[in-house]
Amino acid sequence: xxxxxxxxxxxxxxxxxxxxxxxxxxxxxxxxxxxxxxxxxxxxxxxxxxxxxxxxxxxxxxxxxxxxxxxxxxxxxxxxxxxxxxxxxxxxxxxxxxxxxxxxxxxxxxxxxxxxxxxxxxxxxxxxxxxxxxxxxxxxxxxxxxxxxxxxxxxxxxxxxxxxx
Ligand SMILES: [Zn+2]
Ligand SMILES: [Zn+2]
Ligand SMILES: [Zn+2]
Numbered sequence: 001x002x003x004x005x006x007x008x009x010x011x012x013x014x015x016x017x018x019x020x021x022x023x024x025x026x027x028x029x030x031x032x033x034x035x036x037x038x039x040x041x042x043x044x045x046x047x048x049x050x051x052x053x054x055x056x057x058x059x060x061x062x063x064x065x066x067x068x069x070x071x072x073x074x075x076x077x078x079x080x081x082x083x084x085x086x087x088x089x090x091x092x093x094x095x096x097x098x099x100x101x102x103x104x105x106x107x108x109x110x111x112x113x114x115x116x117x118x119x120x121x122x123x124x125x126x127x128x129x130x131x132x133x134x135x136x137x138x139x140x141x142x143x144x145x146x147x148x149x150x151x152x153x154x155x156x157x158x159x160x161x162x163x164x165x
Contacts, residue, residue: 001031007089011069025051026062030072030086037075037083037097037106037162077106077135077162093131100140104161107140 008027009019019027029046030038038046044059063084066072072084073094088095088110096109118129 001028004031004089008071011071015069017065017069022047022051022054022058023062023065025054026059027066027071030066030084034086035108037077037085039081039083043084075133075135079162081162083162093129094133096134096136098136098138098140099162100143101137102139102143105140105142106162 005019005024005027009024012019012023017023025047026043028050029043033046036042040060040063041056043063044054044056047054047059063072067074067084070087073087074082075085075094075097076082077097077099085094091110091112093112093114096113098107098109100106114132114134121127122129
């Protein structure tokens with residue numbers, strides 16, 4: 001965690017930004033909740049626990065800055081809410097998401113898997129791919145097995161859920 005914060009600090013410094021205590025608190029919340037897909041408001045509520053004086057506008061500006069510096073990615077799962085997702089270090093492209101239409105859980109696929117598709121797009125459309133967003137909608141393995149699991153096990157973590165229409 002401290003090493004990643006150091007690296008993020010260096011990324012900020014290289015663009016002449018400082019890792020102020022408010023920015024650091026925001027980065028820590030993102031690192032601590034790396035599995036989740038938090039909205040600006042979710043991040044704000046968690047940062048407030050560490051830094052009660054912080055305002056939503058400051059958190060929002062920090063998230064936008066981190067997005068600009070490609071430290072976080074912004075994603076929308078179709079519920080109209082922008083969510084902030086830490087970019088995996090060293091990943092050339094954004095990871096993929098599996099959104100369950102029954103329980104709303106979001107799982108991640110870190111492998112790009114799109115090598116062949118990207119080749120076709122680059123060749124046939126003469127398009128230089130920089131990044132992509134890929135969200136699969138379907139029924140997760142937990143919901144498929146819901147009958148065999150106990151109630152407690154099939155309840156996903158609330159914060160990782162999105163409302164899907
Ligand atoms: Zn993600
Ligand atoms: Zn890719
Ligand atoms: Zn599910």
